[in-house]
Structure formats: structure tokens, C-alpha cells
Amino acid sequence: MSELAASSRHCCFRPVTHCIFELDGLLLDSERLYTRAVQKILDPFGHIYSFDLKLRCMGKSTSESADLIIDSYQLPISRTQFQRLHKQHSREHLGSVGLMPGVERLLRHLQTSGVPMAIETSGNRELYELKVRPHAQLFEVFQHAVVGSSDSEVKQGKPAPDIFLLAASRFKDPPKPENCLAFESSLLGMQAALNAGMQVVLVPDPLLSIQLSAPAALRLRSLEAFRPQYFGLPPL
Structure with missing residues (x-):
């Protein structure tokens, strides 16, 4: 409603x-910052973080989101690598969100x-x-x-x-x-x-x-x- x-x-x-x-x-x-961080991870692989996938990730734990994105785009990186990159790309701005x-x-x-x-x-x-x-x-x-x-x-x-x-x-x-x-x-x-x-x-x-x-x-x-x-x- x-x-x-x-x-x-x-x-x-x-x-x-x-x-x-x-x-x-x-x-x-903070969701804008998370979206931007994911896109930075995907950029070297030529992928675009789709709105549909973002909806499926929102509300999940960081590990669940990482697994879902890696599987969806068949990324050649591990969950640990993804989480490290995501933290690196987002941490700078999260302290002032x-x-x-x-x-x-x-x-x-x-x-x-x-x-x-x-x-x-x-x-x-x-x-x-x-x-x-x-x-x-x-x-x-x-x-x-x-x-x-x-x-x-x-x-x-x-x-x-x-x-x-x-x-x-x-x-x-x-x-x-x-x-x-x-x-x-x-x-x-x-x-x-x-x-x-x-x-x-x-x-x-x-x-x-x-x-x-x-x-x-x-x-x-x-x-x-x-x-x-x-x-x-x-x-x-």
C-alpha cells in the first residue's frame, strides 16, 4: 500500500x-556506497551490477552477497578476495555516511x-x-x-x-x-x-x-x- x-x-x-x-x-x-564498491570489483571483468541482482543481495549477509555475485558473474576470485576488495572500496566513505x-x-x-x-x-x-x-x-x-x-x-x-x-x-x-x-x-x-x-x-x-x-x-x-x-x- x-x-x-x-x-x-x-x-x-x-x-x-x-x-x-x-x-x-x-x-x-549506505546502499549507494555498497553498490559503487561492487561495481568497482566488477569493472575489470567487464560486468555491470544489475538492479535485479542488487535486489537479491540486499538484506543478505556480506558472505552470502559475495557468493551470490561471484556465482552470478562466474568471477575468478574467492569469497575472501571479494570481501577484501569490497571492504577496501567502501570503507573510505562508510565512516561519513x-x-x-x-x-x-x-x-x-x-x-x-x-x-x-x-x-x-x-x-x-x-x-x-x-x-x-x-x-x-x-x-x-x-x-x-x-x-x-x-x-x-x-x-x-x-x-x-x-x-x-x-x-x-x-x-x-x-x-x-x-x-x-x-x-x-x-x-x-x-x-x-x-x-x-x-x-x-x-x-x-x-x-x-x-x-x-x-x-x-x-x-x-x-x-x-x-x-x-x-x-x-x-x-x-
């Missing part, structure tokens, strides 16, 4: 008490309203710390972060529900999963949250078809358009 239709249908949404946010592409403008539109305003509002929040990401702890460091003060609004590739309790990656169920369970007063609202930018993340029994607000790449995002409770162009009251949260 788009934000255009939501105003007349928000009575269909279930009230929630907690919010869980994806990191890359949703809170931080900016926030996506509407993020700070929404997070501050939810914090002021007493809404418990958490982060989930399929990445690893080292890169997580690098990316959030410039926004450390803002990110204090989160009770915790589940960093999938570095967390032994995340047994299966997205689209399995593990990371969302774990994020819900680690709140100070753990809610039922259905009382959590998940914010995602990837199809894999959307499906993982749905598998966990959560409603999903999807803020995808604008090129993503409406049909593919249909399972989400709400599809937005950016978090600037989010209306908390649709889900029983205090209005902005």
Missing part, C-alpha cells in the same frame, strides 16, 4: 508498541514519545561501529542493535525471521512480535519481518515494482512520509 492510499485505510493497521529499524538503506544512506531523509525527526519523536526502538542489520560488528560512529548521539535512542553476521544467536539469515524475533526478545520489556513494527528497505528484510509476524513499513529503492512490495503494510518514498498514528503511535 502506498502512502497515498494509507490515509483512507489506516484503520486496517494493527496498533504497535515497539519499532525495529533496518540500518543500511533505511536509516543510513549520512542519514536518510526523515530519520532524525522520526527517531527523536519516537524517543520523546517513549516508544522502545531497536536496530537490526545483517552486517558485521566492525562495519556497524564504523557506520554509526558519526551518529552516535542520535543512535542512543535505540535500546539495542542485533548485528546478524556477528551474533551467534542469529542462526539463519533473512528471509528467515531470526533477526527480528531476536530483536524483539532483547527489549527491556519484550513484546510479542506482532506488537512490533518493522521498518525495512529490502525485499528479503520485508519477508523476514513478515515471517516473524510483524507489520512492515517498506522504504525501498524507487525502481522496485509496486507488485513486489505489495505484502508490506505500507510503502513509502522516505521516512518523511511516515505517519505514526496509523499504527497507534503518537502523531508527529
